[in-house]
Amino acid sequence: MGDTGPSVLVRAVTVEVVRPVRHRVLREGWPEASVHTPLDDSPSTWHLAALAGERAVGVVTLFPDTYEPHPGQRSERFRWMAVLPEWQGRGVGRMLMRRAAELALDRGAELLWAHGRDSAQGFYEGLGFAVEGDGFIDPETGIGHHVVVIAARALLD
Numbered sequence: 001m002g003d004t005g006p007s008v009l010v011r012a013v014t015v016e017v018v019r020p021v022r023h024r025v026l027r028e029g030w031p032e033a034s035v036h037t038p039l040d041d042s043p044s045t046w047h048l049a050a051l052a053g054e055r056a057v058g059v060v061t062l063f064p065d066t067y068e069p070h071p072g073q074r075s076e077r078f079r080w081m082a083v084l085p086e087w088q089g090r091g092v093g094r095m096l097m098r099r100a101a102e103l104a105l106d107r108g109a110e111l112l113w114a115h116g117r118d119s120a121q122g123f124y125e126g127l128g129f130a131v132e133g134d135g136f137i138d139p140e141t142g143i144g145h146h147v148v149v150i151a152a153r154a155l156l157d
């Protein structure tokens with residue numbers, strides 16, 4: 001696995017910190033407004049950033065959301081998972097997922113899930129996520145996705 005060195009820490013941050021990374025990595029060339037979502041300002045939404053010094057180099061946003069196939073299990077969903085290109089492959093994504101799992105467990109959730117881009121499927125599978133159901137095209141971006149899901153505890157093993 002890549003190595004971030006000792007200087008990268010994952011912290012909860014405000015939405016203003018995560019939006020520039022979302023924009024550059026996931027919506028380059030789109031209007032800045034494309035990285036704003038109504039859930040961003042919900043009190044139960046957490047924004048996490050991997051910080052190299054004061055610079056956000058990776059981000060993810062986490063919020064409670066039922067995983068429909070298992071409605072009896074408390075679940076957290078994440079969106080906007082993004083690592084700056086020059087920081088990819090150095091363990092930042094793995095760090096963000098571990099912290100997301102810790103937060104999910106702190107809030108009593110068992111499952112962590114997302115609509116994962118097919119281009120990132122190997123990343124999720126490598127962390128132990130299951131890829132569920134049929135693939136679909138996200139109507140906003142036209143990019144192929146699958147649902148990915150994991151027991152949050154498994155990310156901490």
Ligand SMILES: CC(C)(COP(=O)(O)OP(=O)(O)OC[C@H]1O[C@@H](n2cnc3c(N)ncnc32)[C@H](O)[C@@H]1OP(=O)(O)O)[C@@H](O)C(=O)NCCC(=O)NCCS
Nearest residue numbers: 001081082083088089090091092093094116117120122123
């Ligand atoms: C996908 C992404 C979040 C992964 O973050 P990262 O910091 O590059 O990942 P890490 O360095 O923590 O990688 C962990 C492992 O996953 C592997 N991996 C990373 N990205 C991968 C990919 N796209 N496909 C397959 N494997 C991948 C790494 O090689 C590493 O494997 P190892 O443990 O065997 O060495 C990041 O590459 C990214 O932002 N990509 C572009 C945007 C994107 O697709 N976001 C996800 C939207 S759902």
